[in-house]
Amino acid sequence: SQTIHQWPATLVQPVGSPLSLECTVEGTSNPNLYWYRQAAGRGLQLLFYSVGIGQISSEVPQNLSASRPQDRQFILSSKKLLLSDSGFYLCAWSAGQEAQPQHFGDGTRLSIL
Amino acid sequence: GQNIDQPTEMTATEGAIVQINCTYQTSGFNGLFWYQQHAGEAPTFLSYNVLDGLEEKGRFSSFLSRSKGYSYLLLKELQMKDSASYLCAVMDSNYQLIWGAGTKLIIKP
Numbered sequence: 001s002q003t004i005h006q007w008p009a010t011l012v013q014p015v016g017s018p019l020s021l022e023c024t025v026e027g028t029s030n031p032n033l034y035w036y037r038q039a040a041g042r043g044l045q046l047l048f049y050s051v052g053i054g055q056i057s058s059e060v061p062q063n064l065s066a067s068r069p070q071d072r073q074f075i076l077s078s079k080k081l082l083l084s085d086s087g088f089y090l091c092a093w094s095a096g097q098e099a100q101p102q103h104f105g106d107g108t109r110l111s112i113l
Numbered sequence: 114g115q116n117i118d119q120p121t122e123m124t125a126t127e128g129a130i131v132q133i134n135c136t137y138q139t140s141g142f143n144g145l146f147w148y149q150q151h152a153g154e155a156p157t158f159l160s161y162n163v164l165d166g167l168e169e170k171g172r173f174s175s176f177l178s179r180s181k182g183y184s185y186l187l188l189k190e191l192q193m194k195d196s197a198s199y200l201c202a203v204m205d206s207n208y209q210l211i212w213g214a215g216t217k218l219i220i221k222p
Binding site: 042043044046049090098099101102103104105106107109 | 143144146153154155156157158161163200204208209210212213214215
């Protein structure tokens with residue numbers, strides 16, 4: 001069966017520090033991969049998605065970036081965090097075929113001080 | 114623009130039935146998804162509707178009317194563990210998911 005791992009679970013970072021969140025998927029090949037952010041009490045905001053290695057689509061302008069160095073690995077990064085980057089970050093995967101549900105990792109709660 | 118509307122919060126009693134509505138306006142339609150999200154946790158997939166009608170899965174059912182741009186999630190025999198947010202999401206013509214803000218369901222004993 002397929003599993004998705006996301007780490008760390010919680011992270012406290014000072015303003016201006018760098019960020020790296022990692023997500024890996026097991027049990028499937030060539031998945032679609034997604035990074036979302038969820039502010040407290042709000043809906044999901046799609047940040048990036050990828051349909052293959054090295055292919056990244058950005059949905060919102062920000063100081064975040066994403067990379068997909070391997071088929072089942074998706075990384076969210078920042079060179080300098082802002083206070084507004086605080087939130088709940090979720091990685092998700094879906095099968096490459098169209099109209100498939102997305103399945104989420106456990107999420108990373110990021111607090112910027 | 115694309116828009117998903119669902120009530121912000123609902124309250125129901127343990128053992129009762131509750132219906133959570135979702136209306137949508139999107140660029141194309143390739144199906145509607147319902148997710149459950151407990152506080153502090155990730156969303157989990159509940160159901161998928163692409164054709165009109167009712168899909169039943171145990172205590173949970175989901176209904177779709179494409180002509181009305183409307184769906185609902187029906188939860189029967191409510192249990193305290195059903196207290197969660199329920200997210201409605203529509204897949205548009207580009208196969209991108211458009212998410213609603215979620216409905217927080219509070220179950221009272």
